[in-house]
Amino acid sequence: MAAQRRIDLVLDSVRRLLRIGATANLLNLLQKQHPADLAQVLGELADRDRQATFSLLADRNGRLAMETVSELGPESGAALLATKSAEEIARLAQEIPSDDAAALIDHLPEELSAAVLELMRPKQSGEVENLLEYDEQTAGRIMNPHVFALDEDLTVGEAITELQTNRDVEMVFYLYVVDERRHLVGVTSLRRLLLVSPETPLKRIMTTDLISARVDMDQEEVARQVASYNLLAIPVVDEENKLVGVITVDDVIDVIKEEATEDIYRLAGVAGDERAFTPAGESIRKRLPWLGVNLATAFLAASVVALFEGTIERITALAVFMPIVAGMGGNAATQTLTVIVRGIALGELTWSNSRKTLVKEAAVGVSNGVVLGLVAAAVAWSTRGSPVLGLILCAAMIINMFVAATAGTLVPLGLRAANVDPALASSVFITTLTDVFGFFSFLGLATLFMRYLAPGG
Amino acid sequence: MAAQRRIDLVLDSVRRLLRIGATANLLNLLQKQHPADLAQVLGELADRDRQATFSLLADRNGRLAMETVSELGPESGAALLATKSAEEIARLAQEIPSDDAAALIDHLPEELSAAVLELMRPKQSGEVENLLEYDEQTAGRIMNPHVFALDEDLTVGEAITELQTNRDVEMVFYLYVVDERRHLVGVTSLRRLLLVSPETPLKRIMTTDLISARVDMDQEEVARQVASYNLLAIPVVDEENKLVGVITVDDVIDVIKEEATEDIYRLAGVAGDERAFTPAGESIRKRLPWLGVNLATAFLAASVVALFEGTIERITALAVFMPIVAGMGGNAATQTLTVIVRGIALGELTWSNSRKTLVKEAAVGVSNGVVLGLVAAAVAWSTRGSPVLGLILCAAMIINMFVAATAGTLVPLGLRAANVDPALASSVFITTLTDVFGFFSFLGLATLFMRYLAPGG
Numbered sequence: 001m002a003a004q005r006r007i008d009l010v011l012d013s014v015r016r017l018l019r020i021g022a023t024a025n026l027l028n029l030l031q032k033q034h035p036a037d038l039a040q041v042l043g044e045l046a047d048r049d050r051q052a053t054f055s056l057l058a059d060r061n062g063r064l065a066m067e068t069v070s071e072l073g074p075e076s077g078a079a080l081l082a083t084k085s086a087e088e089i090a091r092l093a094q095e096i097p098s099d100d101a102a103a104l105i106d107h108l109p110e111e112l113s114a115a116v117l118e119l120m121r122p123k124q125s126g127e128v129e130n131l132l133e134y135d136e137q138t139a140g141r142i143m144n145p146h147v148f149a150l151d152e153d154l155t156v157g158e159a160i161t162e163l164q165t166n167r168d169v170e171m172v173f174y175l176y177v178v179d180e181r182r183h184l185v186g187v188t189s190l191r192r193l194l195l196v197s198p199e200t201p202l203k204r205i206m207t208t209d210l211i212s213a214r215v216d217m218d219q220e221e222v223a224r225q226v227a228s229y230n231l232l233a234i235p236v237v238d239e240e241n242k243l244v245g246v247i248t249v250d251d252v253i254d255v256i257k258e259e260a261t262e263d264i265y266r267l268a269g270v271a272g273d274e275r276a277f278t279p280a281g282e283s284i285r286k287r288l289p290w291l292g293v294n295l296a297t298a299f300l301a302a303s304v305v306a307l308f309e310g311t312i313e314r315i316t317a318l319a320v321f322m323p324i325v326a327g328m329g330g331n332a333a334t335q336t337l338t339v340i341v342r343g344i345a346l347g348e349l350t351w352s353n354s355r356k357t358l359v360k361e362a363a364v365g366v367s368n369g370v371v372l373g374l375v376a377a378a379v380a381w382s383t384r385g386s387p388v389l390g391l392i393l394c395a396a397m398i399i400n401m402f403v404a405a406t407a408g409t410l411v412p413l414g415l416r417a418a419n420v421d422p423a424l425a426s427s428v429f430i431t432t433l434t435d436v437f438g439f440f441s442f443l444g445l446a447t448l449f450m451r452y453l454a455p456g457g
Numbered sequence: 458m459a460a461q462r463r464i465d466l467v468l469d470s471v472r473r474l475l476r477i478g479a480t481a482n483l484l485n486l487l488q489k490q491h492p493a494d495l496a497q498v499l500g501e502l503a504d505r506d507r508q509a510t511f512s513l514l515a516d517r518n519g520r521l522a523m524e525t526v527s528e529l530g531p532e533s534g535a536a537l538l539a540t541k542s543a544e545e546i547a548r549l550a551q552e553i554p555s556d557d558a559a560a561l562i563d564h565l566p567e568e569l570s571a572a573v574l575e576l577m578r579p580k581q582s583g584e585v586e587n588l589l590e591y592d593e594q595t596a597g598r599i600m601n602p603h604v605f606a607l608d609e610d611l612t613v614g615e616a617i618t619e620l621q622t623n624r625d626v627e628m629v630f631y632l633y634v635v636d637e638r639r640h641l642v643g644v645t646s647l648r649r650l651l652l653v654s655p656e657t658p659l660k661r662i663m664t665t666d667l668i669s670a671r672v673d674m675d676q677e678e679v680a681r682q683v684a685s686y687n688l689l690a691i692p693v694v695d696e697e698n699k700l701v702g703v704i705t706v707d708d709v710i711d712v713i714k715e716e717a718t719e720d721i722y723r724l725a726g727v728a729g730d731e732r733a734f735t736p737a738g739e740s741i742r743k744r745l746p747w748l749g750v751n752l753a754t755a756f757l758a759a760s761v762v763a764l765f766e767g768t769i770e771r772i773t774a775l776a777v778f779m780p781i782v783a784g785m786g787g788n789a790a791t792q793t794l795t796v797i798v799r800g801i802a803l804g805e806l807t808w809s810n811s812r813k814t815l816v817k818e819a820a821v822g823v824s825n826g827v828v829l830g831l832v833a834a835a836v837a838w839s840t841r842g843s844p845v846l847g848l849i850l851c852a853a854m855i856i857n858m859f860v861a862a863t864a865g866t867l868v869p870l871g872l873r874a875a876n877v878d879p880a881l882a883s884s885v886f887i888t889t890l891t892d893v894f895g896f897f898s899f900l901g902l903a904t905l906f907m908r909y910l911a912p913g914g
Contacts, residue, residue, distance in 0.1 A: 253683075
């Protein structure tokens with residue numbers, strides 16, 4: 001709350017200073033802010049104001065401008081950056097670490113990114129190009145290639161001297177130790193260096209049992225390792241175990257948020273990279289395929305209803321109650337599905353320990369089906385005067401909620417076993433299933449017991 | 458994958474050693490594992506095996522046993538711990554930091570937790586009780602009260618000596634500086650101490666502009682601060698700005714995961730603290746209220762259908778197509794809702810910048826409505842031979858997807874403005890709305906244009 005209030009104040013001042021053209025005051029205000037706060041301010045400004053503010057900052061404090069753009073995230077950041085010329089972007093990109101630059105350049109329009117890489121200093125553009133060669137969402141792609149390492153043959157005193165002379169090194173809570181061919185052989189900490197005498201060989205105090213990530217490791221797995229072992233950073237090694245980079249915990253937090261967003265989105269049929277500010281045209285294109293699949297499955301469910309048109313013609317009350325059976329199945333399935341998908345994502349649920357969960361979900365489904373089915377039956381009976389209609393409604397709800405529970409458990413687990421993201425395909429499968437089963441069980445039972453239902457039966 | 462394989466191997470060995478009763482070998486194997494891995498192994502064991510393994514570890518290596526229990530998370534951890542006597546739990550609880558102990562003790566059955574606190578050493582039980590006095594989900598509740606701080610009057614040399622003598626201090630990447638009354642006045646780092654001469658006063662090299670969290674700050678806000686400023690830890694202060702604890706980034710990662718789970722769950726109507734292994738009885742109790750609300754709203758939608766029973770009686774084909782209109786509205790609404798709720802959660806979307814989003818969502822809804830409506834109309838026309846039925850279906854879908862988009866944007870933003878969690882109440886509102894509007898627009902239009910539809914009209 002307090003943070004939001006502060007940002008709102010800055011936002012108001014920025015708008016005012018832009019309006020009156022007080023460039024020097026504006027620059028002064030901007031330079032006092034943290035890049036993360038500036039990113040939020042830029043995000044809330046109108047397009048023209050955002051570009052004006054960014055241009056001012058880019059001209060006068062390139063580093064802060066680029067740190068702010070990085071904080072905006074790769075999509076929005078690259079969109080803002082693309083308003084500049086290739087020369088300008090090339091100059092600005094060298095102000096930030098190459099992993100951050102790579103993430104932004106990767107999201108520029110293809111021609112522009114090629115031009116930018118062409119114009120950058122060879123050393124830095126080489127680094128960026130190296131990073132971009134790794135697959136998306138791997139450790140190699142998100143690592144910082146500037147990793148400080150100590151030679152295993154140093155003494156503690158020499159190591160401290162080396163730290164004192166390399167003043168631009170950033171991450172020093174873990175000190176990685178490498179052999180002469182840069183193979184990762186151990187880790188120690190600044191703290192431990194201070195606890196022993198300077199002549200102690202580094203080898204004696206380093207830990208050789210350390211956790212590292214291969215360049216091709218999936219970023220989700222990297223995040224899981226850092227989170228479960230409570231690490232502040234994880235060293236990245238190539239296939240020969242040579243140290244090539246480091247991923248710090250702040251990058252891991254971004255990955256965790258990104259993956260959570262992806263999971264939430266997939267359950268709802270939204271593309272992982274869509275955001276609230278994605279342009280309408282792109283959103284339409286991204287959402288339409290999912291809705292198209294849903295339309296096809298809706299017709300499948302409708303064709304089940306069509307099978308029973310004769311029954312509905314005789315007893316129109318069925319048309320009134322049938323959406324309840326399908327809908328409640330869908331709701332129950334969504335609950336089960338969500339718990340299972342999240343359990344899989346958090347690594348709690350695996351194929352081997354899932355039998356207990358299946359039995360439990362089935363029990364939950366049937367129990368809730370009985371309770372809600374009886375309530376629904378009472379309403380149907382009292383409003384329609386037909387106890388048989390009530391009984392059929394109740395039975396259909398129990399059947400459908402049992403189907404919802406078992407399918408809601410088995411489908412995501414099955415997809416996971418087949419190496420498909422369980423969140424991706426589950427919800428459309430499941431709701432189709434509960435619609436089809438809901439209509440079929442309700443209308444089917446009604447057809448079977450027609451003679452007890454039909455007014456003139 | 459590799460990590461999972463390793464855990465599966467350990468799991469197999471644990472099961473085998475338990476079966477043959479090779480206690481010494483088992484203990485040996487367990488002690489080689491990281492607590493996070495052990496927690497996963499315990500999670501996959503059957504209840505009896507889990508308790509046997511935990512008991513062995515608790516007897517022989519209390520610290521590792523408790524670190525493992527902590528990694529299980531407070532619910533599952535406390536459930537396992539509760540199989541022990543109060544005396545045993547009191548002894549074990551003193552093996553881990555008091556914030557971890559507090560989280561576990563808080564989840565024990567009330568009588569047991571009181572007995573445990575009674576039996577613990579006064580110093581540690583006092584710390585735990587202090588933590589439990591803070592509200593749930595606040596900084597005070599999750600902080601570690603053992604925070605190392607340096608006196609502002611020290612020199613750098615004296616500070617290093619102090620660090621060397623306090624060997625049990627854990628978190629030393631940030632060194633907090635306090636005045637004589639323990640007010641937080643600055644921060645520095647071990648690294649910076651090494652870059653200046655030992656006589657330098659600490660005051661000269663410390664940063665006074667630092668970010669801290671008040672004890673009563675919501676844990677979600679704490680997580681947001683740590684994440685946006687890329688911190689490794691945040692100091693916690695009381696209302697007088699006295700340093701009382703520290704929250705490290707690994708705890709923040711847990712908070713971020715917990716909050717993401719809560720958001721995913723709320724969208725699906727699942728209680729935030731339900732997990733894949735929550736007992737069936739508890740799951741039923743937790744899910745039933747939400748399903749009950751859904752049942753009530755399903756009846757509301759059904760009553761709209763009932764309004765048009767006369768129309769359906771004449772044209773039963775309407776009963777076949779009406780779930781399509783309602784369902785597609787629901788799907789489109791879920792997409793919009795998800796993007797908006799996540800945008801709010803990530804702090805990207807606020808009331809002030811939402812107008813643009815509303816216009817965009819409305820445009821997306823209408824466009825997708827037109828495309829899908831035309832497809833549906835073509836199917837209806839070709840299968841039923843009635844172009845009017847197709848047109849009505851198309852029009853109703855466009856109307857309903859427009860309603861879905863605007864409601865999917867406005868409802869969560871409105872709830873947020875009213876300080877209600879947008880994820881909590883949104884989905885039930887929205888799907889009720891799309892059901893009601895879907896049925897009403899489709900059946901209403903059909904009633905209006907009855908004479909063009911009815912076979913004998």
